[in-house]
Amino acid sequence: MESQSDRQIIRRRLDGNRVEWVHQIPEVVAELEGISTDELQPLWEVTGDVLDDLFTEPPAPSAQVEVTFSYEGYRITVGQDGSATFVRPD
Numbered sequence: 001m002e003s004q005s006d007r008q009i010i011r012r013r014l015d016g017n018r019v020e021w022v023h024q025i026p027e028v029v030a031e032l033e034g035i036s037t038d039e040l041q042p043l044w045e046v047t048g049d050v051l052d053d054l055f056t057e058p059p060a061p062s063a064q065v066e067v068t069f070s071y072e073g074y075r076i077t078v079g080q081d082g083s084a085t086f087v088r089p090d
Contacts, residue, residue, distance in 0.1 A: 007087050007088065007089050008087070008088045008089075009085065009086070009087050010028075010032060010085070010086040010087075010088075011083070011084070011085050011086075012028055012083075012084045012085075012086065013082050013083060013084070014078070014082040014083075014084050015082070018054075018055035018056065018058060018080075018082075019052075019055055019056055021051070021055050021078065021082065021084075022043060022044070022051050022052060022055060025043055025051075025071070025076065025078070025084070026040050026042075026043050026071075026072075028084070028086060029071065029072050029074060029086065032074075032086065032088075033072070040072055041071075041072065043071060046069065046070070046071050047069055047071075050067065050069075051067065051078070054067055054080065055080075058080050059080065061080070061081075063080070064079070064080070064081075065079070065080045066078065066079045066080070073088055074086045074087060074088050075087040075088075
């Protein structure tokens, strides 16, 4: 079983309006990997419209919605408040 110490956990706060978050996620992954976003699979190919729908028409803040998905070797959780966690196994 994988322990917390076996994983790299990075926390970020996504900035700007929610529509921009879809573009910021690949930027964070590219920064963490030391590569260009051009080298990454487009995020929409992985998540479809799920993130766009969540960010353009968010539920009430009291819902505290989070979405978790895998992208480019990271397990990413994004909250409707802009909090984002990027977890990569070592």
